[in-house]
Amino acid sequence: MCSVRYVALVLSAVALIITASSLRASAFTFTAIDVPGATATEAFGINAAGDIVGFFTNASGAHGFLLSRGVFTTIDVPGATATEAVGINAAGDIVGAFSDASGVHGFLLSRGVFTTIDVPGALQTDAVGINAAGDIVGFFTNASGAHGFLLSRGVFTTIDVPGATATVAFGVNAAGDIVGFFTDASSAHGFLLSRSVFTTIDVPGALLTEAFGVNAAGDIVGGFINASDTHGFLLRRGVFTTIDVPGATATEAVGINAAGDIVGAFADASGIHGFLAE
Numbered sequence: 249m250c251s252v253r254y255v256a257l258v259l260s261a262v263a264l265i266i267t268a269s270s271l272r273a274s275a276f277t278f279t280a281i282d283v284p285g286a287t288a289t290e291a292f293g294i295n296a297a298g299d300i301v302g303f304f305t306n307a308s309g310a311h312g313f314l315l316s317r318g319v320f321t322t323i324d325v326p327g328a329t330a331t332e333a334v335g336i337n338a339a340g341d342i343v344g345a346f347s348d349a350s351g352v353h354g355f356l357l358s359r360g361v362f363t364t365i366d367v368p369g370a371l372q373t374d375a376v377g378i379n380a381a382g383d384i385v386g387f388f389t390n391a392s393g394a395h396g397f398l399l400s401r402g403v404f405t406t407i408d409v410p411g412a413t414a415t416v417a418f419g420v421n422a423a424g425d426i427v428g429f430f431t432d433a434s435s436a437h438g439f440l441l442s443r444s445v446f447t448t449i450d451v452p453g454a455l456l457t458e459a460f461g462v463n464a465a466g467d468i469v470g471g472f473i474n475a476s477d478t479h480g481f482l483l484r485r486g487v488f489t490t491i492d493v494p495g496a497t498a499t500e501a502v503g504i505n506a507a508g509d510i511v512g513a514f515a516d517a518s519g520i521h522g523f524l525a526e
Contacts (some may be wrong), residue, residue, distance in 0.1 A: 258477055259504045269471075272286035276526060277526050278493050278494065279524045280522070286305060288519055289303075289513075289522045290302050290303055291522030292391065293335040294335045295337055297316075299336055300522075301315075302522050303344075311324055311330075311331055312324070312436075316450045321503060325355055327348055329349075331346045334376040337378045337380050337502070338380050339491060341357065343376065343380055344375060345373070353365065353373055361490075367397055371389045371390055374386045376469075377419040377461075383400045384399040385397065385418065385419065385420045386399075387417060388420070391438070392416065395407065396415045396426075397417060398417065398426065409439055409446055409469070416429055416458075418461070419461040423464070425462055426462075427439065427440050427465065429457070429467055438459030440468065453474050455473045455474055461501070461503040463504045464506050465506070469482050469483075470483075470501060470502075478500060479499055480510075491525060496515060500512050510526075511525070
């Protein structure tokens with residue numbers, strides 16, 4: 249499946265490198281997100297209305313969820329053994345991934361109807377981001393490895409960072425800017441693909457960096473690992489801000505909306521939880 253932790257473990261020519269001399273500390277108000285009865289909850293996407301999607305686990309397995317106006321709705325693709333909801337746009341269209349007897353597939357949930365997304369020839373497909381125009385990004389694996397993709401107006405386009413050993417596309421905004429991460433011989437790095445130009449994103453001092461979400465203003469969120477632990481980050485106007493949920497042993501920022509509200513996941517002594525940072 250496509251959870252952030254899974255992607256980070258599997259995937260532990262670039263025109264410009266974004267760097268900064270130091271990291272700023274975050275000044276957010278954090279709210280934990282826990283689906284009632286869940287053993288773990290992760291929040292992945294948030295739209296302009298504040299609707300949040302993600303996934304949770306319980307005794308019956310993994311399920312997607314939508315949190316809208318304080319109400320949780322479970323999302324299960326019919327016939328699936330596991331479902332994860334990852335991205336949501338302004339219209340409320342939701343993308344994610346599910347597993348069944350034949351493998352792992354992406355999905356689009358629009359107006360109550362599920363549509364399966366499979367990149368032709370792929371062994372596995374995960375859909376993870378969607379913008380207002382309905383453009384969808386994600387990643388797939390085939391015999392040659394892992395690649396990102398853009399699905400726009402029914403046409404798939406492969407996304408491979410030049411020189412990368414693997415590429416994952418994770419977020420897309422209204423302008424068509426795409427963020428994600430790639431691996432090379434040294435580590436994992438975030439990237440921004442804007443107007444056909446790749447830009448590498450490396451948090452200063454990080455051992456690895458992954459970008460997950462981008463909003464209309466071009467603000468980017470993601471996660472990084474340094475000598476101390478796993479942290480979230482916000483990259484705004486060239487400045488990195490660290491995102492750490494108070495009391496957490498690990499934090500990752502995954503989605504951001506037009507208002508700058510951020511969702512993600514954190515771990516503490518009691519388990520794994522989603523969060524909203526405002």
